[in-house]
Amino acid sequence: MNVPADRKYRNSHEWAKLEGEVVTVGITDYAQHELGDVVYVELPEVGREVEAGEAVAVVESVKTASDIYAPVSGEVVEVNGALEESPERVNEDPYGEGWLFKIRPKDPSEYEGLLDPDAYLKVLEEEG
């Protein structure tokens, strides 16, 4: 399972990548594979203040709807509007063009507290 080394993870299968002052958030390769074909993505409003662990987006596959949790607290500064037309990008490129939203973190230490790639790989092993 593809778990890039350049970012952090939540055990609920979101990834978070800090670039400059902004954290980009998406779902992992494992998550998109488990969900199957993504057909609909509901994104938060730009400007919304979110708390770490808050359900802020929904990714729906043919079969099911799955909540996406904010990895860090802060303000939503951008969402991936292209997913409205092309939700399948979440399957095709979960770590790239399939990103969901960007947060400007309130507290940078929250990002450091997320799972590193090795710890996330252990989570995947446990889920078998």
Added chain:
Amino acid sequence: MGGRMVDFAGWAMPLDYGSIKAEHLAVRQGAGLFDVSHMGEFWIEGPEALAFLEYVTTNKAARLKPGRAQYTMFPNASGGVVDDAYLYRPDDARYLLVVNAANVAKDWDHLQALSRDFDVRLTDRSDETALLALQGPKAAELLRDLCDADLGAYKKNAVFFARVAGREAMLARTGYTGEDGFEIFLKPEDAAHVFTALREAGATPAGLGARDTLRLEMGFPLYGHELDDATNPLCTPYAWVVKDKPFFGRDAIFGQACETRLVGLVLERGVPREGYPVVSGGEEVGRVTSGTLSPVLGRGIALAWVKSEVLEDEADLAVMVRGREHPARVHPLPFIRR
């Protein structure tokens, strides 16, 4: 084959072989292959087989000529549905009822109890019968090379015997996807061989996930969702299956008014799911029984029970998706043009 397995009525069944959407579109555009061996098979034989079936099912079994099949239901005493089923008459003397896997025990008890007044013999061959469904516009073309029957002679709902990939089979030009196709009844020991032969001939293996989205695009019911022991079939789009004839449960079915009706809904945005409320003017007026994003339409579609009085007013309807109203309009079934 890399199937994602789920438990369904005690059977380990493939939900998908990788992509529900790809499997769905393979059935709509080419040929998909389902293993539906979990379905129950009851044979009905004896001098009063037809009289018995006329009594226990809502459709007109007497209209079924040898070599034909029909969709039917068996009602209970209170006007609900014990199960929906397909009835096949392969030849003069015998009938086959194919019932839902989850209902095999319940159906058997129900039919056994009602059979006591008839000179009829019921046999449960569910465990001795495998069932494959080859479905899609290219199904006939694909099967032609593997089957020793003249498929052109068998139209929709025909039942016949032939060899498929060298194995004895009973075939029916039926299915539950809205596409042309065949259901192939086999001995369990022959199923893997025939499945492999059809797959190698170009059929796309398809799982329960695609089976569900395909039947929902057609507006077909799935027992336990649209139909159950308390639903009156006359209040559903499947009222045509209930014929005006004497049958068990008839008075209960015809004696009830429909306070709610089962309808098809299409959403502009969002994906309706089972259990989501249907609202009108801020009031809850119904519930979704099945919902998905239609792979063909790219829109959310649902079947839902909605209060009859609201439907008469052509009121503005919406489905509550995670606390937000998504406008919905009533759509005739099927959802897609065939």
